[in-house]
Amino acid sequence: MKVQAMAHFSAFSLLRNALTGHKHWPAQWPDALPKAEYDVIIVGAGGHGLAAAYYLAKEHGITNVAVIEKGWLGGGNTGRNTTIVRSNYLYDESARLYDHAIDLWDGLSQDLNYNVMFSQRGVMMLAHTVHDVQSFQRHIHSNRLNGVDNTWVTPQQAKEICPPLNISTDARYPVLGAAWQQRAGTARHDAVAWGYARAAAARGVDIVQNCPVTAIRRGPDGAVEGVETAKGFIKAKKVAVSAAGHTSVIMETAGVRLPLESFPLQALVSEPVKPIFPCVVMSNTVHAYISQSDKGELVIGSGTDQYTSYSQRGGLPLIEHTVAAICEMFPVFRRMRMLRKWGGIVDVTPDRSAILGKTPVQGLYVNCGWGTGGFKVTPGAGHTLAHTIARDDPHPINAPFTLERFTTGRLIDEAAAAAVAH
Amino acid sequence: MSAFRIPGKGRVCHDKPVRFTFDGKQYQGLEADTLASALLANGVHLVGRSFKYHRPRGIVSAGSEEPNALVGVSRGGGREEPNTRATLQEVYEGLTAISQNRWPCLHFDAGATADVLHRFLPAGFYYKTFMWPKRFWDRLYEPLIRRAAGLGVPPSEPDADHYASRYAHCDVLVVGAGPAGTAAALTAGRSGAQVILADEQAEIGGALLADDKVQIEDQTAADWLSAAQAELAALPNVRLLARTTAIGYYHQNMVGLAQRITDHLASPPADAPRERMWRVRAAQVVLAQGAIERPLVFHGNDRPGVMLAGAAQIYLNRYGVKPGKTVVVVTSHDSAWHTAFDLADAGTPIAAIIDTRPAIDPALTEAAAPRGIEALLSHTVTATSGRLRLRSIHVNAVTDGKVGGARLILCDTLLMSGGWTPSLHLFSHTQGKLAWDEASQSFLPDLKTEACHIAGGGRGLWGIENALQDGAKVGAEAAMAAGFNATAPALTTQNDRSGAGIIIAELPTDRGPQSTRSFVDLQNDVTSKDIRLAVHEGMHSIEHVKRYTTSGMATDQGKLANMNGLAIAAAAIGKPPPQVGLTTFRPPYTPTTFGTFAGYHQDDTFDITRKTPIDPWAADNGAVFEPVSLWRRAWYFPKPGEDMHAAVARECRATRNAVGIFDASTLGKIEVVGPDAVEFLNRLYTNPWTKLAPGRCRYGLLLGEDGYILDDGVIGRLSEDRFHVTTTTGGAARVLNMMEDYLQTEWPDLRVWLTSVTEQWATIALNGPNARKLLEPLVEGQDLSDEAFPHMSLADCTVAGFPARLFRVSFTGEMGFEVNVPARHGLALWQRLLGEGEAHDICPYGTETMHVLRAEKGFIVVGQDTDGTVTPGDANLGWAIGKRKPDFVGKRSLARPDLVDPNRKQLVGLLTDDPKVVLEEGAQLVDDPNRPIPMQMIGHVTSSYWSEALGRSIALALVEGGRMRMGETLYLPMASITHTAKVSRTVFYDPDGQRLSM
Numbered sequence A: 001m002k003v004q005a006m007a008h009f010s011a012f013s014l015l016r017n018a019l020t021g022h023k024h025w026p027a028q029w030p031d032a033l034p035k036a037e038y039d040v041i042i043v044g045a046g047g048h049g050l051a052a053a054y055y056l057a058k059e060h061g062i063t064n065v066a067v068i069e070k071g072w073l074g075g076g077n078t079g080r081n082t083t084i085v086r087s088n089y090l091y092d093e094s095a096r097l098y099d100h101a102i103d104l105w106d107g108l109s110q111d112l113n114y115n116v117m118f119s120q121r122g123v124m125m126l127a128h129t130v131h132d133v134q135s136f137q138r139h140i141h142s143n144r145l146n147g148v149d150n151t152w153v154t155p156q157q158a159k160e161i162c163p164p165l166n167i168s169t170d171a172r173y174p175v176l177g178a179a180w181q182q183r184a185g186t187a188r189h190d191a192v193a194w195g196y197a198r199a200a201a202a203r204g205v206d207i208v209q210n211c212p213v214t215a216i217r218r219g220p221d222g223a224v225e226g227v228e229t230a231k232g233f234i235k236a237k238k239v240a241v242s243a244a245g246h247t248s249v250i251m252e253t254a255g256v257r258l259p260l261e262s263f264p265l266q267a268l269v270s271e272p273v274k275p276i277f278p279c280v281v282m283s284n285t286v287h288a289y290i291s292q293s294d295k296g297e298l299v300i301g302s303g304t305d306q307y308t309s310y311s312q313r314g315g316l317p318l319i320e321h322t323v324a325a326i327c328e329m330f331p332v333f334r335r336m337r338m339l340r341k342w343g344g345i346v347d348v349t350p351d352r353s354a355i356l357g358k359t360p361v362q363g364l365y366v367n368c369g370w371g372t373g374g375f376k377v378t379p380g381a382g383h384t385l386a387h388t389i390a391r392d393d394p395h396p397i398n399a400p401f402t403l404e405r406f407t408t409g410r411l412i413d414e415a416a417a418a419a420v421a422h
Numbered sequence B: 001m002s003a004f005r006i007p008g009k010g011r012v013c014h015d016k017p018v019r020f021t022f023d024g025k026q027y028q029g030l031e032a033d034t035l036a037s038a039l040l041a042n043g044v045h046l047v048g049r050s051f052k053y054h055r056p057r058g059i060v061s062a063g064s065e066e067p068n069a070l071v072g073v074s075r076g077g078g079r080e081e082p083n084t085r086a087t088l089q090e091v092y093e094g095l096t097a098i099s100q101n102r103w104p105c106l107h108f109d110a111g112a113t114a115d116v117l118h119r120f121l122p123a124g125f126y127y128k129t130f131m132w133p134k135r136f137w138d139r140l141y142e143p144l145i146r147r148a149a150g151l152g153v154p155p156s157e158p159d160a161d162h163y164a165s166r167y168a169h170c171d172v173l174v175v176g177a178g179p180a181g182t183a184a185a186l187t188a189g190r191s192g193a194q195v196i197l198a199d200e201q202a203e204i205g206g207a208l209l210a211d212d213k214v215q216i217e218d219q220t221a222a223d224w225l226s227a228a229q230a231e232l233a234a235l236p237n238v239r240l241l242a243r244t245t246a247i248g249y250y251h252q253n254m255v256g257l258a259q260r261i262t263d264h265l266a267s268p269p270a271d272a273p274r275e276r277m278w279r280v281r282a283a284q285v286v287l288a289q290g291a292i293e294r295p296l297v298f299h300g301n302d303r304p305g306v307m308l309a310g311a312a313q314i315y316l317n318r319y320g321v322k323p324g325k326t327v328v329v330v331t332s333h334d335s336a337w338h339t340a341f342d343l344a345d346a347g348t349p350i351a352a353i354i355d356t357r358p359a360i361d362p363a364l365t366e367a368a369a370p371r372g373i374e375a376l377l378s379h380t381v382t383a384t385s386g387r388l389r390l391r392s393i394h395v396n397a398v399t400d401g402k403v404g405g406a407r408l409i410l411c412d413t414l415l416m417s418g419g420w421t422p423s424l425h426l427f428s429h430t431q432g433k434l435a436w437d438e439a440s441q442s443f444l445p446d447l448k449t450e451a452c453h454i455a456g457g458g459r460g461l462w463g464i465e466n467a468l469q470d471g472a473k474v475g476a477e478a479a480m481a482a483g484f485n486a487t488a489p490a491l492t493t494q495n496d497r498s499g500a501g502i503i504i505a506e507l508p509t510d511r512g513p514q515s516t517r518s519f520v521d522l523q524n525d526v527t528s529k530d531i532r533l534a535v536h537e538g539m540h541s542i543e544h545v546k547r548y549t550t551s552g553m554a555t556d557q558g559k560l561a562n563m564n565g566l567a568i569a570a571a572a573i574g575k576p577p578p579q580v581g582l583t584t585f586r587p588p589y590t591p592t593t594f595g596t597f598a599g600y601h602q603d604d605t606f607d608i609t610r611k612t613p614i615d616p617w618a619a620d621n622g623a624v625f626e627p628v629s630l631w632r633r634a635w636y637f638p639k640p641g642e643d644m645h646a647a648v649a650r651e652c653r654a655t656r657n658a659v660g661i662f663d664a665s666t667l668g669k670i671e672v673v674g675p676d677a678v679e680f681l682n683r684l685y686t687n688p689w690t691k692l693a694p695g696r697c698r699y700g701l702l703l704g705e706d707g708y709i710l711d712d713g714v715i716g717r718l719s720e721d722r723f724h725v726t727t728t729t730g731g732a733a734r735v736l737n738m739m740e741d742y743l744q745t746e747w748p749d750l751r752v753w754l755t756s757v758t759e760q761w762a763t764i765a766l767n768g769p770n771a772r773k774l775l776e777p778l779v780e781g782q783d784l785s786d787e788a789f790p791h792m793s794l795a796d797c798t799v800a801g802f803p804a805r806l807f808r809v810s811f812t813g814e815m816g817f818e819v820n821v822p823a824r825h826g827l828a829l830w831q832r833l834l835g836e837g838e839a840h841d842i843c844p845y846g847t848e849t850m851h852v853l854r855a856e857k858g859f860i861v862v863g864q865d866t867d868g869t870v871t872p873g874d875a876n877l878g879w880a881i882g883k884r885k886p887d888f889v890g891k892r893s894l895a896r897p898d899l900v901d902p903n904r905k906q907l908v909g910l911l912t913d914d915p916k917v918v919l920e921e922g923a924q925l926v927d928d929p930n931r932p933i934p935m936q937m938i939g940h941v942t943s944s945y946w947s948e949a950l951g952r953s954i955a956l957a958l959v960e961g962g963r964m965r966m967g968e969t970l971y972l973p974m975a976s977i978t979h980t981a982k983v984s985r986t987v988f989y990d991p992d993g994q995r996l997s998m
């Protein structure tokens, strides 16, 4: 079996299959066993790795590709995040990359023939202090000149957009206004991974699950030869590592050290309720953000835990703080209940911007450092990574996101602008 | 008395009737009833509608695993909440509950059209459609989906209750107070260990509350329990917490307990918190959470009237309630037989017991016969009927795997049992490993990561005696592990019940797969067909199956669905269950109120507000405050009729012309002491410190390892080995952390000690030409003349009789002093200075005026004029770098190519062409406003004010190659207008610094 025809998804095919008992849907992606050799191997079947494989096949005609995943596809941060998609970043380099991603989000369901439920509900970032106001104004002015939508709203306007918001002036952290990006919103994380996996597989990409990559093998000339995995050695002249929090461990086996620290990041959902929350609200000052899923759950996230760790357990105090912050901004939610909480391991660079491009090793590419906010860039990261791999040369949009910038000092310091950057 | 209540039976108070309403109709229950038991006593099974298909649903369980019986509960006045489990909510006089997820009413719900269309809405259908036309998603499809989804209606008013939290430490925490937990707590308690025993039910006892046959140590279960409870209550080292759920098991034996305090009371005391979070750190934890009964999966297993057999036993024996008029039992486990016997003995006709097993303990069939119960072994249930309440079932014999013809049995209640699953949720929170036990077809605890012990049903044991004895043994082990001498009592029982059984998720059926609707996740409406479809579509990991079907993601968190879902998925994949794996259980164990997590962190106490000793005066004198990190600082002091602009202009004038007084107490202060203190500062700060003489001070600049400005402040040398370091208000904790970090990890050899003294000193700044005149007469022990006490000096002396650490420094460009006195004298000194200052036209000013005055002098504010990308050179602070120092934090980074690029953004002044225009902080600068978007930006405004002293606006900006652009015109394109401004130096006022000694 090689390229499998992808059953077209539509209301009509749903109807037709309903009449035959849904017996004829093909597998969305086949369980592939690794071949001996590929043109390109991508390590990590998160949204980014799968998207890169899809665009390699779709836009560069490179289909002899394997995505190798240690667990189940989409089970890393892609399947754990709070799905906020926005592009109102400060620096030109970021604004361009994230806006490129939004352009791809818009129409992604149709492109993949998979409803990723991209919902442009708008993202509101609350300003609680004079310093916040200054910082957001700076973003808004910069975004306007970069052609990225982002506007200032007053507390009253914020309340009109989001009725549960508390704009009382005697709150501990009163709302002084907000930055509002209407184009921004949320998407269904699993569907993004599955949609890319299905569309990539349909173009011939092998998705190998339950197969940890244990090392990258380099030849005598230093160039990449392939990867060692739990299922044996697999040859490839081009390997891209897109393994989020575990990237530094894998890259170390190729002798490449990365300036990454891994932190637990926690999130939680409430019990589902009828629609009450029409947008996404974030607050950097109180460290919490919230939206409501299509299922009706309030989806809530916090800042990273204070200490580096690979444990996905996460502590109670941070969650207590996050929930307190939510109740402070939305006192009507205090009697709601938390249904479950979880953690992911996020990979953070010194300037809180990603590393996406070539490495000093011939044939080795890296995509990491998305930290707390890389879901939103999934299509953009995959798209530019595919370009970088195919041409052995970065796309102009990801060109600034080099590893070298930490040596030259040409940082893209979004940390300076936002403490919680989802 | 209702037809379903058995007079005198159970633990409810038959002489204490309680009235409540459900969907507007009034009912009567008894004290100690739950809402579920009270409704059942009134013959009400139908209580809600399911999530997706809006199917009528009844009460299934008697505990927190309840998937169906979720109601909205309201006391009015901001006390309403959705999705409350009727099986845990106790009734009280006046309780008001409503059903959910139905319109217009519970009996007739328009949403049930989804049920008619179910064929078109299989698992994951929404991923396959709603894509055309594209713009319909946001506008039509998604709003429709959202309206149909959700369960209850969220609260609409702010919560009127408050919540509490506390820490507790103990030797042994026992979670679950069934026979195992109670025995464990007794054993550990008798050893003298500090014990906490928590149970989510209203009273302790667990399974003992629902067993009226077993005898423990020759007493009835109830008597033994009362004695145990009395003993535990009498032990001073034991704390009993009922209505308390262990919600999460965190690192290093920390367990969160959520205690419900007032939800069961008709009129809660006004000052009582509604719930309390206990953060318990236990030396040893005993998990005695028992086991949860598995439902059976068969066509029509979701009708109101279909209930777990174990739940019926609880309703009968604990609440004295019969679940229906005619009962049938379907089971693969012995336990349900005993439930049937109890019901029969209480006068409920049992039409039949259907057991899927071909052979069982003959004692059971022998016990059934005299009770007139027909026992059907090797039988199955293939269908049920009844829309709002079960009316009948189809029962078929199974021979050699073949399902025979159906027989109709009329009944209004069907009790099911698919065996029992050890409850290991909390154990899973610890990431402890589970091992598959083939015999019991369940996961049992294996490798542990924390100091915990599992007792009783949680590790697969059956029966009261086993649980008691295991609990006692484990309780003793835990106490001994915590250092106590404990012995397990031998607890013996009579009449304990047998508990053999097999696990069978899905009942055999003769129905075609297309016409079968067997529910696995009752709340989320996931059928066995959905699970098979997911597998068929390539979802071969249990996590994929879960996410694709949403099985196990409802508010019961998979307590009922997970094991059945796993069995069905594993069979479809063709692998044994352990190879398919289990999804991770995540905290909280049951859904927990947000307010309980927030605890006291609400309103004013959401975050502490740090206030200076002078804050009360500012509040009394009309200050407008601004929050700066955790502090609140006086922003400006408007006089009647003044707006901010007028007030700040007046404060600026007064300070430049006479003297201003400013509360600078929030500045971070760290005392750096020790023989190596000077070396420490040399390595940390950019400046050289060796030659700074005692009694002198210097502006200090601190960089991160990346070479960018992190903090700044004046550092004074008190003596050879003692420095007074000041930091920015917001940076104090960060700087102290950084100092400690370096001291402990990089330079542990340095003999240096750090003490935060921010709150020990009140700091009052006096600035202006009259500052010295005001201060001089009040100072003893220091000559304030320029010769004896020049700019950048410090001295210990007294000011107005208070011991003081006096600095001559200025952040305004005027002659300035900062008086530090012990915090307790701060207010008195402030008032004294104000009084004495009247003669010198003194004026208090706030942070805004401070900002204007410093901007007029081009002094930066870290975090406003810098943003984590600014080097000392960028900020014109190259002079603050000790050129001859071998090293300091950030030095190496400063040499990186991009950090020495002459075209970096540099801090410059900006003077608008129209002097009246005050630029917006954050406005972006371009050199050509006519370029298309995206437009090349070359910098931004960092600070911008109206300068009263200059009679025009001023601004600071970071601009690419700024220092080479002096006099150049730049543009600031705003949304509707473009401003122009010329680049200038950053010092706008008194460039020669003559006023410092005026």
Ligand SMILES: Cc1cc2nc3c(=O)[nH]c(=O)nc-3n(C[C@H](O)[C@H](O)[C@H](O)COP(=O)(O)OP(=O)(O)OC[C@H]3O[C@@H](n4cnc5c(N)ncnc54)[C@H](O)[C@@H]3O)c2cc1C
Binding pocket: A043, A044, A045, A046, A047, A048, A049, A068, A069, A070, A071, A072, A073, A074, A075, A076, A077, A078, A079, A080, A081, A082, A083, A084, A085, A211, A212, A213, A214, A242, A243, A244, A245, A246, A247, A250, A265, A266, A267, A301, A342, A343, A344, A345, A346, A370, A371, A372, A373, A374, A375, A376, A377, A422
């Ligand atoms: C709680 C939380 C909330 C978040 N919220 C948001 C948000 O609201 N908006 C936003 O934009 N971003 C958010 N993020 C960040 C976002 O999730 C990530 O940046 C993004 O999903 C990264 O995608 P990825 O494909 O790079 O990584 P992943 O999805 O983590 O994929 C990496 C994959 O690599 C695999 N892997 C690792 N090691 C190996 C190996 N040795 N061999 C083979 N495979 C390996 C992993 O199993 C994993 O599947 C959040 C993250 C978390 C944890």
